[in-house]
């Protein structure tokens with residue numbers, strides 16, 4: 001429905017930054033503040049709630065790893081078909097990009113990741129993972145359900161949309177570089193802003209937490225092969241022992257952060273994998289170690305990367321071993337820091353505050369975790385927040401990536417309504433700004 005000629009105008013507005021779209025904060029005077037409340041009420045309706053829960057449980061039973069989310073993607077498309085929402089598929093292998101609204105500018109994106117983790121679920125319940133060694137332990141099943149919930153809300157209210165909402169169902173968040181592939185596929189061209197959320201087991205249900213600026217660390221992964229010379233464990237003088245060398249390498253790696261990094265600039269180096277040997281009485285030829293490193297700035301990140309390589313090869317040499325260090329490809333295994341746009345933070349405080357009450361929208365301490373949503377934020381203004389799930393009366397929830405991870409589905413209406421409200425109101429406020437800025441371009445309404 002190309003009856004707007006927005007594109008050049010939008011471009012001009014963008015020069016002033018995204019906050020320019022929200023400079024008029026008199027939201028109460030024009031019904032904007034009612035949108036989040038209405039959408040939450042709608043999302044709490046039993047039909048919508050039960051439907052989201054059903055979708056989430058179905059996905060939970062059949063977890064799929066990054067770029068293998070074929071059944072998950074199929075389920076999403078089936079639901080979009082039922083709602084009459086058009087979409088592009090495949091985008092980035094298994095990804096689905098849906099469209100709701102006028103089909104014209106402005107465009108705002110809301111995103112959910114779809115992939116599971118390679119780990120065994122230990123929670124015994126009716127909808128436990130049916131795939132051995134795979135589990136939705138990060139809540140991406142819940143993210144998909146809530147984004148579909150948002151799609152339903154927005155589709156029901158599509159007459160109110162003053163532009164187009166882009167639904168991004170993204171593959172491979174867990175270290176697979178899915179966001180990067182979505183961007184490369186051109187899915188975010190002309191998109192003015194993007195919003196994303198993550199369920200948080202340790203924050204109260206009904207609350208949303210975030211902050212302006214960095215909220216998540218940049219992260220990279222390394223792997224090293226430390227080679228010596230295998231032999232009989234009782235005759236060590238005839239071998240070059242890579243197990244001891246690797247052990248010293250790991251100890252030395254711990255000194256990079258503790259002795260070289262600024263204590264006020266948070267960083268992490270963790271060796272999480274150690275593979276070598278198979279017998280009690282054989283010194284192996286080689287040992288493979290692997291791990292991750294995190295930092296909030298590119299400089300600190302690159303310094304860690306440089307020193308990790310130096311320390312591994314240097315320390316291995318001390319013990320007559322050779323080492324090769326592999327950082328994989330940058331593209332796949334480096335996540336930039338997750339940095340929230342300042343203007344969008346103010347906007348989020350308004351929208352989430354109107355829905356939940358300002359006392360339930362709280363400031364978040366930056367986390368060492370990383371999120372490939374950061375790739376979107378490198379390209380367009382983006383905003384990421386955490387959605388509370390904890391309900392004190394039901395006991396504590398395990399952290400994500402735990403085999404005992406559980407979801408509190410009571411959080412779904414909040415997540416769905418926040419997604420929908422952030423998108424719908426963004427279009428309205430953007431539109432108003434357009435009309436105020438230049439009425440000549442705005443005579444068709």
Ligand SMILES: *[C@@H]1O[C@H](CO)[C@@H](O)[C@H](O)[C@H]1NC(C)=O
Nearest residue numbers: 227228229240320321322323
């Ligand atoms: C290390 O590499 C050098 C040069 O390639 C080689 O001569 C040596 O045997 C290697 N040592 C071990 C323990 O693999």
Ligand SMILES: *[C@@H]1O[C@H](CO)[C@@H](O)[C@H](O)[C@H]1NC(C)=O
Nearest residue numbers: 205206391392393394410411
């Ligand atoms: C917490 O759980 C209790 C018991 O199931 C429930 O009655 C209550 O509504 C829940 N609170 C929230 C905020 O969801």
Ligand SMILES: [Zn+2]
Nearest residue numbers: 138174400401
């Ligand atoms: Zn995760």
Ligand SMILES: [Zn+2]
Nearest residue numbers: 138139140198
């Ligand atoms: Zn996650």
